[in-house]
Amino acid sequence: MLSFLLGTAAIVAPAQYGLPLGVGVASLKAVRAAAKRRKEERARKLHSASESKLEAKFEQHLAADIVEPVTLSWQDLHCTLKLKDGSTKPILQGVSGVARPGRLVGLMGPSGSGKTSLLTALAGRVPAGSGLALRGGLTVNGAPAAEAGHRQAFVAQEDLFYSMLSVQETLSLAAELRLPAAMSAEARSAYVSHLVAVLGLAKAMGTLVGDEKTRGLSGGEKKRLSIGCELVGSPSLVFADEPTTGLDSFQAEKVMATLASLARSGHTVVASIHQPRSSIFAMFDDLVLLSEGQPVYSGPADKALEHFASLGHHCPEHFNPAEFLADLISIDFASPEAEADSRARLAKLVAAWRDVEQRQAGAIGNGNGLPSSVSGEVVLRRSEALPRAGPLRQLRLLLVRSWRQVLRDRATNVSRAMSNLSSAIVFGAIFFRMRYKQSNIQDRMGLLQVAAINTAMASLVKTLNIFPRERTIVARERARQSYGILPYLTAKLAAELPIGALFPLLFGAIVYPTCGLHPSATRFARFLGILTLESFTSQALGLAVGSVAPSTEAAMAIGPAVMLVWIVFGGYYVNAANVPAVFKWLPRASLIKQSFEALCVNEFDGLTFEPDAAGGGMRDGKQVLQWLSFDKSSIAGRCASQARILMFYYWATFCILRASQQKYAAVKEPKVDGKSQEAKAEGQKATGVAEAVAA
Numbered sequence: 082m083l084s085f086l087l088g089t090a091a092i093v094a095p096a097q098y099g100l101p102l103g104v105g106v107a108s109l110k111a112v113r114a115a116a117k118r119r120k121e122e123r124a125r126k127l128h129s130a131s132e133s134k135l136e137a138k139f140e141q142h143l144a145a146d147i148v149e150p151v152t153l154s155w156q157d158l159h160c161t162l163k164l165k166d167g168s169t170k171p172i173l174q175g176v177s178g179v180a181r182p183g184r185l186v187g188l189m190g191p192s193g194s195g196k197t198s199l200l201t202a203l204a205g206r207v208p209a210g211s212g213l214a215l216r217g218g219l220t221v222n223g224a225p226a227a228e229a230g231h232r233q234a235f236v237a238q239e240d241l242f243y244s245m246l247s248v249q250e251t252l253s254l255a256a257e258l259r260l261p262a263a264m265s266a267e268a269r270s271a272y273v274s275h276l277v278a279v280l281g282l283a284k285a286m287g288t289l290v291g292d293e294k295t296r297g298l299s300g301g302e303k304k305r306l307s308i309g310c311e312l313v314g315s316p317s318l319v320f321a322d323e324p325t326t327g328l329d330s331f332q333a334e335k336v337m338a339t340l341a342s343l344a345r346s347g348h349t350v351v352a353s354i355h356q357p358r359s360s361i362f363a364m365f366d367d368l369v370l371l372s373e374g375q376p377v378y379s380g381p382a383d384k385a386l387e388h389f390a391s392l393g394h395h396c397p398e399h400f401n402p403a404e405f406l407a408d409l410i411s412i413d414f415a416s417p418e419a420e421a422d423s424r425a426r427l428a429k430l431v432a433a434w435r436d437v438e439q440r441q442a443g444a445i446g447n448g449n450g451l452p453s454s455v456s457g458e459v460v461l462r463r464s465e466a467l468p469r470a471g472p473l474r475q476l477r478l479l480l481v482r483s484w485r486q487v488l489r490d491r492a493t494n495v496s497r498a499m500s501n502l503s504s505a506i507v508f509g510a511i512f513f514r515m516r517y518k519q520s521n522i523q524d525r526m527g528l529l530q531v532a533a534i535n536t537a538m539a540s541l542v543k544t545l546n547i548f549p550r551e552r553t554i555v556a557r558e559r560a561r562q563s564y565g566i567l568p569y570l571t572a573k574l575a576a577e578l579p580i581g582a583l584f585p586l587l588f589g590a591i592v593y594p595t596c597g598l599h600p601s602a603t604r605f606a607r608f609l610g611i612l613t614l615e616s617f618t619s620q621a622l623g624l625a626v627g628s629v630a631p632s633t634e635a636a637m638a639i640g641p642a643v644m645l646v647w648i649v650f651g652g653y654y655v656n657a658a659n660v661p662a663v664f665k666w667l668p669r670a671s672l673i674k675q676s677f678e679a680l681c682v683n684e685f686d687g688l689t690f691e692p693d694a695a696g697g698g699m700r701d702g703k704q705v706l707q708w709l710s711f712d713k714s715s716i717a718g719r720c721a722s723q724a725r726i727l728m729f730y731y732w733a734t735f736c737i738l739r740a741s742q743q744k745y746a747a748v749k750e751p752k753v754d755g756k757s758q759e760a761k762a763e764g765q766k767a768t769g770v771a772e773a774v775a776a
C-alpha cells in the first residue's frame with residue numbers, strides 16, 4: 082500500500098511541479114526498488130529467524146542424542162528402464178513395504194533382483210537422466226518423501242576417503258563442516274567421541290585410512306568409518322548399499338552389528354544385502370525379499386520362514402535361512418528344464434505374496450483406513466538440515482585436509498621426485514655440457530622442448546591419477562552439503578602448489594648446469610620459473626580433464642591425447658608461421674608452446690655460436706629465434722599467456738565441478754483419475770498390508 086501511495090506521488094508530483102517526465106519515471110523506479118529491497122530484507126530476516134530456530138532445535142537434539150522417529154513407506158513402487166530401441170525394461174514391479182524407527186530392514190534377493198534399485202529409489206538417489214523412471218508412492222511419516230524434510234544418510238558401496246587422514250581427523254572434519262558453527266569445540270569433540278564409540282572404532286582412532294600404497298584401516302573399519310561420516314548430524318533414516326560386500330564374515334558381522342545398534346537407538350535403517358550368514362540374518366527385524374524385481378515377501382524377518390512353510394517350502398533344520406530363501410527365489414540357469422521349473426516356482430511365490438497383500442488389504446477394509454500419517458514429528462527440512470561452516474571456515478578446514486594429504490603421501494611424493502630425478506639424469510647424460518657449435522643449436526632446442534614436455538607430462542599424469550577419485554569423494558561430500566566448490570578448489574590449489582613446485586625445480590636444478598645451458602644466474606632462475614609455471618598449468622589441465630572424465634582410466638586416455646595436440650603445436654615440430662589460419666589458435670593455446678618459446682628466448686638471446694666449416698650458419702641466438710619465429714617474443718609475454726591458459730583451466734574445472742552435481746529422479750505419483758486412481762488405492766492397500774504384516 083505504502084509503495085502504491087509513494088508510487089502515485091512519484092508520478093503526480095513531477096507533473097504538478099513541472100518536473101520532466103524522465104525524473105518522474107526515475108523516482109518511480111527508485112521507489113519500486115526501495116520497496117523490493119524492503120521486501121527482500123523482510124524475507125531474509127524471516128528466513129534467518131526460522132533457520133536459527135531450526136539450528137537451535139538441531140543443537141538440542143544433537144546434545145540430547147535424540148533421533149527423530151521416521152517411518153518410510155513405499156507403495157506399489159515401479160521402476161522402469163528406457164532402452165535404446167524405445168522399449169522399457171521393468172526393474173521393480175509393484176514393490177511395497179515399510180521401514181520403521183528402531184528397526185533394521187534387510188533388502189534381500191539374488192543378484193540382479195533389484196535390491197540396489199529399490200534402495201536408491203527409497204533414498205531418492207536414482208540419478209536423473211539415467212533412463213530410469215520411478216512411479217508409485219513414497220512417503221515419510223505420511224508426507225511425500227520429497228517434501229517430508231527428514232534427515233537421511235546413504236552409505237554407498239564403495240568407501241572413499243582422503244587416504245592420509247586418520248579416523249579421528251576424518252570424523253572431526255566431517256563434524257566441523259556439518260555441525261552448527263555455534264556448537265562449541267568441546268561439544269563437537271564429545272559428539273565425535275560418541276560417534277567413535279557407536280562405531281566401535283576407538284582402537285583405530287589414530288590409524289590412517291590408507292590406500293593401495295599405504296597400509297591403513299581394514300575393510301570393515303573403512304565401512305564403519307563410512308557409516309560414521311554419514312551419521313554426522315544424526316540422520317533419522319540410514320540407507321546402506323550392500324555394506325558387507327568384500328568383507329570377511331567377521332568384519333561383515335561387525336558392520337551389521339553397528340547398523341543393528343543404530344536401529345536400536347531409534348534410527349530407521351534399511352540395508353541391502355546379498356546372502357548373509359545366519360547370525361547376520363538374525364539381526365534383521367524386517368525383511369524385503371525381491372526376485373526379478375518382484376516382491377516375494379515383505380514383513381517381519383522372523384515370520385518369513387513361516388510364510389514360505391505355509392506354501393510348502395520348509396527350511397531344513399540347522400540350515401541358514403538366508404541361504405534357503407536365496408535358493409528358493411533364485412532362477413536356476415543350469416539347464417532349460419531347471420530354469421523353467423524355477424521360473425514356475427517363482428511365479429507361484431510372487432502370486433502367493435500378492436494374495437497375502439490382497440487378503441490383508443481386505444481385512445483392513447480399504448486403503449483409506451490405512452495409517453497414512455505415522456507418528457514422528459519432522460523438525461527440519463532436508464535442504465535446511467545441514468547447517469554448514471561459513472566459506473572461510475570451510476576454506477581453512479579444507480586447506481588443512483589437503484595439506485595433510487599432500488604432505489603425508491610419501492609414496493606419491495617419492496615416486497614424483499624419483500621420476501623427475503631420473504629424467505634429469507637421463508637428459509643430463511644425453512645433453513651433457515653442450516658446446517656452441519652449429520650442431521649444438523639443435524641440441525639446445527631439443528633439450529628445451531623435451532624439458533617442457535617432461536615437466537608438463539609429469540604434472541599431468543600425477544593429477545589424472547589422483548583427481549578423478551578425489552572428485553568422487555568431493556561429489557559425495559557436496560551431496561551432503563558439506564562445502565562449496567570455491568573453498569574446495571582454492572584450498573586444494575593453495576595446499577598443492579608449493580609442493581608441486583618442488584619437482585620441476587628439482588628437475589631444472591639438475592638439468593640446467595649439467596647440460597651447460599646459458600651460463601647466467603638470472604637465466605637459470607628464469608628457467609626454473611618458466612618450468613614451474615608450466616607445471617602448474619599442466620596440473621590445471623589435469624584437473625579440467627579429471628573433472629569431465631567419468632573414471633581414472635578415461636582421464637588417463639583423454640589427458641595425454643590432449644597433451645599430444647599441445648606438443649605438436651609446441652613450436653618445435655610445427656613452425657607457428659606455417660600453421661594454417663584455421664589452426665592459428667592452437668599454438669596460442671598450447672601450454673608447451675608458451676613454455677618452449679619462453680625457454681628459447683631465455684636461452685638463445687645473447688648467445689653466439691661458432692660458424693660451420695664453410696664459415697656460415699647461425700652466428701647468434703637472435704638468428705635462431707628468428708628461424709623459430711620467436712624473434713618478437715618476450716619471456717614476460719609468454720608467461721602472461723601461460724598464466725591466462727592456467728586461469729582458463731582453473732575456471733573450466735570450477736564450472737564443470739559446479740555443473741556436474743548429481744541430480745536425482747523424482748518418484749512420480751500415479752495420477753488421481755480413472756484407472757490410475759485404482760492403482761493408487763491398490764498401492765495404499767499394499768502399504769496397509771506391509772504395515773499390518775510388520776505390526
Ligand SMILES: Nc1ncnc2c1ncn2[C@@H]1O[C@H](COP(=O)(O)OP(=O)(O)OP(=O)(O)O)[C@@H](O)[C@H]1O
Pocket residue numbers: 162172190191192193194195196197198199211213355
Ligand atoms: N541404470 C541401469 N542401466 C541398465 N540396467 C540397469 C540399471 N539399473 C538397474 N539395471 C538392471 O536392473 C536389474 C536390477 O539391478 P540392481 O543393481 O538393482 O540389482 P541387485 O539386486 O542390486 O544386484 P546385485 O546384487 O548384483 O548388485 C539388473 O538386471 C540391472 O542390470
